Amino acid sequence: MEAGSRCAVITGGAQGIGRALAEELLRNQYKVCILDMNKDAGENAQTELNKAFGDGSIFFYACDVTKNSDLESAVKLCIESLGRIDVFVNNAGIVNEYNPSLTVSVNLTAVIQACGIVIEHMRKDKGGSGGTIINVSSIAGLVSLPFIPIYCATKSGLLSYTKAVAKQAEIAAQGITLSCICPGFTDTAFVQNLEDKMPDFSTAHKAIEHTGLLKVQAVTDGILKLIKDQKNGSILKVSANGTDYVPE
Ligand SMILES: NC(=O)c1ccc[n+]([C@@H]2O[C@H](COP(=O)([O-])OP(=O)(O)OC[C@H]3O[C@@H](n4cnc5c(N)ncnc54)[C@H](O)[C@@H]3O)[C@@H](O)[C@H]2O)c1
């Protein structure tokens, strides 16, 4: 590991927004670890991206973020591979209105657990060098969508949690910043095959027809902006109308 290269970890990084972000960070000279429960997609991303960016650029570790023991050991492996973590992106997420506990567990509880683990590593008073945590929320965390109430609850919960932790005096003192990104509907596998994931699929389908889909690049650009701006406690909305910070 060369002195000075920045290191990032992305949960749910095997496909969709997470994988595109991994690629973007590699293009920006980061070393990257991706964590995902989809072993085939994760190994595939690792092989393809190491081929494109050079061996040892990216590491994949299988991790179900809902299992605290998986998270603990995956973060340890990331630190062994990268040396440190400068940027941690909690990106893994699901929509499943028929399984509230799983939805809360993946989208909210796992993020809270991961933040706890990563903050301990980043704290300057514990030998770390600070860092940035980005939590991937959604416009569904800002507006209430009647066809996905449980998903909305998890994503607005993420906004509250992130802003509250960011306000803790010791977070800033330790050189740590937390922020959230709130994308609108985005063109990934996430918005496909959802017929059996919500009772009122036809309203969801109409909403997407009405708003259209964002390109993944708009979301990864937003995450790069958050990494660059380091505005602790900020919420960045990405929609068809552009990318803007949400006023306090
Ligand atoms: N696509 C959209 O329209 C959209 C819009 C706003 C926000 N988001 C959010 O963006 C994030 C990424 O979404 P995406 O569109 O790339 O979805 P995606 O389905 O393409 O990718 C999600 C990844 O998360 C992984 N994952 C799911 N559960 C996991 C678990 N328990 N442990 C580890 N990995 C797990 C999946 O295997 C997958 O690789 C999610 O948090 C989602 O809520 C998506």
Ligand SMILES: CCCCC/C=C\C=C\[C@H](O)C/C=C\C/C=C\CCCC(=O)O
């Ligand atoms: C075909 C059915 C797909 C159902 C999609 C379900 C969940 C997707 C959740 C995403 O996180 C996106 C959530 C909300 C987007 C809300 C409004 C979009 C406004 C778009 C805009 O202003 O550009």
